[in-house]
Amino acid sequence: MRQVAIAWLWLLRRSKTGLISLLGGITVFELIQPVAIASFGELSRMEALIRFVPPAFFALMNVTPDFLKAAGLAGYLSLGFTHPIYHILAAATTIWFACRSLAGEIERGSIQLALARPISRQRVYVSRVIGLAVVTCGVAVVGPVGMIAGVALADPDGSIALGHFVPMAGMAALLVWSIGGMALGGSAAADRMGQAVGWAIAVLVVSYVIDYFAALWSVLRPLEPFSIYHYYDPPSALARGEIAPLNALVLSAVGLAGVIFGFAVFTRRDLPT
Numbered sequence: 723m724r725q726v727a728i729a730w731l732w733l734l735r736r737s738k739t740g741l742i743s744l745l746g747g748i749t750v751f752e753l754i755q756p757v758a759i760a761s762f763g764e765l766s767r768m769e770a771l772i773r774f775v776p777p778a779f780f781a782l783m784n785v786t787p788d789f790l791k792a793a794g795l796a797g798y799l800s801l802g803f804t805h806p807i808y809h810i811l812a813a814a815t816t817i818w819f820a821c822r823s824l825a826g827e828i829e830r831g832s833i834q835l836a837l838a839r840p841i842s843r844q845r846v847y848v849s850r851v852i853g854l855a856v857v858t859c860g861v862a863v864v865g866p867v868g869m870i871a872g873v874a875l876a877d878p879d880g881s882i883a884l885g886h887f888v889p890m891a892g893m894a895a896l897l898v899w900s901i902g903g904m905a906l907g908g909s910a911a912a913d914r915m916g917q918a919v920g921w922a923i924a925v926l927v928v929s930y931v932i933d934y935f936a937a938l939w940s941v942l943r944p945l946e947p948f949s950i951y952h953y954y955d956p957p958s959a960l961a962r963g964e965i966a967p968l969n970a971l972v973l974s975a976v977g978l979a980g981v982i983f984g985f986a987v988f989t990r991r992d993l994p995t
Contacts, residue, residue: 740818740819740822741815741819741857741860744811744814744815744818745815745860745861745864746864747811748808748811748812748815748861748864748865748868749864749865749867749868750868751802751805751807751808751811751868752802752803752808752864752865752866752867752868752869752872753868753869753871753872753875754872755799755801755802755869755872756799756869756872756873756875756876756878757872757875757876759795759798759799759876759878759879760876760877760878760879763879764879794880794881795878795879795880795881795882796880796882796883796886796960796961797957797960797961798880799869799873799882799960800890800956800957800959800960800961802865802869803865803890803893803894803956803960804954804956804957808865809930812861812865812894812897812898812901813898813901813926815857815860815861815898816854816857816858816861816898816901816902816905817901817902817905817919817922817923817926818919819853819854819857819902820850820854820902820905820906820909820918820922821905821908821909821912821915821918821919821922822915823850823853823854823906823909824847824850824906824909824910824912824918824984824988825908825909825910825912825913825914825915825917825918825919826909826915826918828912828913828914828993829913829914829915843988843989844985844989846988847910847984847985847988847989850906851906851981851985854899854902854903854906854981855899857898857902858895858898858899858902859895861894861895861898862891862892862894862895862898863891865890865891865894866887866888866890866891866894869887870884870887882960883963885963886959886960886961886962886963887960888963889959889960889963889964889965890956890959890960892959892965892970893954893955893956893959893965893969894956896953896954896965896969896970896973896974896977897950897951897954897973899973899974899977900950900973900974900976900977900980901922901926901950901977902977902980903976903977903978903979903980903981903984904922904925904976904977904980905918905919905922905980906980906981906984907979907980907981907982907983907984907987908921908922908980908984909984910983910984910985910987910988910991911984911987911988911991929948929949929950929951930949930951932945932946932948932949932952933946933949933951933952934951936949936952950972950973950976953966953968953969953972953973954969954973955969
């Protein structure tokens with residue numbers, strides 16, 4: 723275990739600049755959300771405004787006007803976790819780390835240096851999984867922390883239970899874990915970081931398109947359960963403080979399946995020299 727701990731600490735040190743930048747971006751983005759809401763004054767002004775918002779916007783944010791009206795401040799704050807910018811930042815953080823940690827090192831040849839030490843491939847891979855888990859927790863935590871800071875700073879109209887940020891962090895962790903697991907599986911099979919990143923982005927784009935257009939186009943509705951974003955539900959987590967067991971099970975299983983696939987591939991494949 724000492725070898726595994728040393729390996730993942732070394733990996734995090736090598737990635738610290740990029741991770742700090744991306745995690746900082748998520749924090750700032752979520753901090754801005756309450757400030758933007760507070761700039762409208764009373765929530766009734768926002769309720770009047772959403773009457774003119776096209777249905778495609780609500781499909782993009784995975785909410786309905788009725789939900790926003792009923793949930794109040796919590797409903798509007800949840801938009802910060804369904805916004806495309808949040809998805810881009812969260813996915814970029816975990817995909818960059820997962821693909822850099824294996825495919826990036828294979829491309830640079832530095833993986834050979836790691837394996838030249840008295841450590842097995844299995845332990846090298848486990849150190850990457852631990853690193854991914856740490857990054858997942860980081861992404862999950864900084865978003866709610868940034869939003870709580872924004873609420874304290876701007877004091878927007880309405881109220882929200884601070885305890886609901888815990889299930890919100892759990893919901894974010896589940897999504898990031900599922901993305902990271904798939905990315906790590908692809909990274910274990912790729913020879914170049916760009917190749918692994920391309921695979922991960924392709925899967926996410928298809929998944930996001932299915933989830934978005936299924937709400938607008940009935941032809942795609944049968945495919946909706948195959949999108950990981952179908953199981954990502956920040957409005958329920960932040961407004962009601964709950965995570966549906968099915969959502970937790972599916973997102974956990976997707977990430978675990980990617981990790982297991984990556985383990986099977988990495989421990990058996992030939993590495994370029």
